[in-house]
Amino acid sequence: MTSPLAERLSQLGSSARTAVEDDRGRTTFAELMERALRVRGALLAGGARRGAEQGASQSSLEGERVLLLVPPGAAWVSAFLGVILAGGIALPLSPLYPPAELAWLAGDAGVRRILLGDELAAVAAPIAEGRAVLRVEDAERAAPGPESAVSDLAADDPALLLYTSGTTGKPKGALLTHRNLAVQAELLRAAWGFSEQDVLLHALPLHHLHGVAIALTTSLLAGSATRMLPRFDAQRVAAEIARRSATAVMAVPTMYQRLFEHVDRGGAPEFAAGARALRLATSGSAALPVTLAERWRDLTGTIPLERFGMTEIGVGLSNPLDPGGRRAGWVGSPLPTVEARITDDAGNASAWAPGEPAAPGGGGVVARGELWIRGPSVFKGYLGREDATAAAFQDGWFRTGDVAERSSDGCFRLLGRTSVDILKSGGYKLSALEIEEALREHGAIAEVAVIGVPDEAWGERVVAVVVPAPGREAECAIGPLRAWAKERLAPYKVPRESVVVGSLPRNAMGKVVKPELVKALVASMGGEERQLAR
Secondary structure, eight states: OOOOOHHHHHHHHHHEEEEEEEETTTEEEEHHHHHHHHHHHHHHHHHHHHHHTTTTOSSOOOOEEEEOOOSSSHHHHHHHHHHHHOOOEEEEEOOTHHHHHHHHHHHHHHHHHEEOGGGGGGOOOOOOOGEEEEHHHHHSSSSOOOOOHHOOOOSSSEEEEEEOOOOOOSEEEEEEEEHHHHHHHHHHHHHHHHTOOOOOOOOOOOTSIIIIIIIIHEEEHHEEEEOOSOOOOOEEEEEEEHOOOEEEEOHHHHHHHHHHHHHHOOOOOOOOHHHHOEEEEEOSSSSSOOOHHHHHHHHHHSOEEEEEETEEEEEEOOOOOOOGGGOTTTOOOOOOTTTEEEEETSSSBBOOTTOOOOOOTTEEEEEEEEEEESSTTTTOOEEEOHHHHHEEEEEEEEEEEEEEEEEETTTTEEEEEEETTEETTTTTTEEHHHHHHTTTSSSTTTEEEEEEEEETEEEEOOOOOOEETOOOOOGSSHHHHHHHHHHHHOOOOOOOOEEEEOOOOBOOTBBBBHHHHHHHHHHHHSSSSOOBBB
16 A cells, blocks of 8 residues: 555645745745655665665665754755655654764664754764765755655555653664554544644654654644744743744643743733634643643633643544533543553453542543553554564553543543552552642642652652742641641542652653652662651
């Protein structure tokens, strides 16, 4: 089967509508595809020159991994599409990675070539030795190359390599196919109502699924325009929303928090009116605190559309486009073609005792356990890690590693990752996310992460790592904090320790890196006296 991704790009290739707008100007779909085909031609010509020494020519990269180090904008998109249309696998990496991490990722992926934007030449220099480096600016001036290569692309050919966060070990490279990307884009176009009239405000990192596939690819394949910013900056994003430059925005919870902080300082006086004018605002990559959802509702009249996705599956669950059907704290129902099930520890379908609290607007909880997903948007496997790929699947289902619960009307709520968010303390299984949500109601707490620290007596001791609101540090001490929490949480859920910090460690998508917190806290034990509840 021919690549549905290539087919859709070909359909858009003659359009005079704006595809990408960046700080350098507007690029139409026709111009973007011409630039992408020239990048493809340069890559194929480069491959043919290397193969000529062996008497061979090259009409396809045949799955070669090509590293992208290009600033966000039209040039990044042309480089990305050029690699894919040449039969290669795009590996976008962050220029903020330290040299050692870039080197490890490039080595693990077997990268032989780097597509580079001029501004990032210094970033690429430490990993350039032994690899061909091609400037995007030069590639976009090359000949387009043979037309046959595009029609020869298949649906199951890998197109994109994204590395997982590696919070429990070295990152693994997830391979996404042409079909994965095309199916995902079509699912979200239909579910979220994207059309040629939309303009997506894009300030997400492009080395994560959220930025490259959920946001950019969905917008492109829907024929929408994408307003690409160099990076997320609360002042810049708030100004763009205030001047109504876009109809849709996709963000992570930390972005919403930073926007509110900027507005609270008096920035972007027209922000509220601009936010109300947005057709769609979504949140993903981490659980959206109910407090942030409700703050957005106070501002705009609706909560952001929250959904659940992973590098390996794309977006599997989503709240509805209709704001009236969204539930704060819940991630919605499976998208068409996606199947979801809740399993117990043995992998069997899980059921929950009747009488659980009802979901807002829906039925009571009927199942709780690990969330499994299957469908055509699920990835191909991990590059070079057959054992890890096999372990990730059971009977065709991908095991997400997330614990969730399902209501009787088919809506899902996440309780956290089994590795970091499901704590085992005193014989109980606790959801760190549930405890965090309760603690965020405390006016003295600006940010909080709940973790489990190894403990002989408890198995894991529940610890609240707190960023206090200015001038309210004393209220975050363990004594007053526990007294407050006991009125809102079951006794076994109340943190036994609080640690006050200036900030929480986060990855590029704004997720708190809890393993770093646990490691730092364990290392500090035996040093300064801790605030423990006896």
